[in-house]
């Protein structure tokens with residue numbers, strides 16, 4: 001299969017780590033792969049390995065000026081008044097590895113970790129057919145849950161959206177700044193499943209499962225705050241680490257120091273009915289974004305044969321390496 005893929009001249013695959021500089025597992029792995037390429041099963045694909053935000057990585061901070069993974073909006077990228085470090089870095093990554101870049105890549109895999117108990121999971125932005133094919137191929141191989149992020153005007157500008165196809169591999173729980181063997185192992189398994197899926201697509205041989213299960217983003221809840229914006233309640237211990245597990249009406253959400261409990265009321269939510277699968281519960285980096293958890297609907301979609309064709313076309317038309 002690998003030889004077939006090469007013969008067809010498939011596009012390169014960009015693998016990015018440390019888009020957030022305090023997520024240390026993927027960049028540590030990436031450095032191992034750079035030293036010993038045989039440690040990563042690349043399925044015969046040509047890879048470009050990149051540290052997303054080297055300055056933030058060196059400082060062990062999520063970002064320096066602003067969140068790199070919210071800088072990839074066309075408006076921000078094209079506005080010369082924006083000279084923040086991360087906006088410049090976004091431009092540099094596109095100039096190097098973007099679809100028209102010096103080392104153009106057709107697909108981007110962006111590797112993250114989270115303090116939430118997301119396990120080994122995928123984040124897909126919107127409904128591009130090639131992305132859905134990639135997610136379905138990985139889910140068929142490893143059974144990973146998929147968080148479909150769309151239609152949230154408060155959260156835009158994600159890196160993978162500027163490549164013709166791509167997704168985020170999100171693994172947790174792990175504290176910021178910490179390297180965990182378990183998290184590294186899960187990350188590597190997901191990357192290899194993604195590369196195996198892409199190689200099959202490049203060879204025109206990707207078979208998708210009948211269905212793709214997605215958790216479709218409906219909205220986010222912030223923790224209760226006082227008038228100065230300080231949290232006046234914490235995520236309830238019975239909610240902590242229960243990502244992907246559906247909330248029942250009345251389930252505890254937040255706990256105050258005086259013992260008061262705020263409970264889940266599905267009818268009070270502005271989101272669509274049945275938005276009760278929580279993700280990114282108590283993610284440390286989202287406090288500043290006013291997100292204590294996000295709520296999803298679980299949906300099963302029939303896989304369309306056009307998805308695999310879109311991914312194959314993309315990889316096969318990317319031109320000679």
Ligand SMILES: [Zn+2]
Nearest residue numbers: 020023112113
């Ligand atoms: Zn991240």
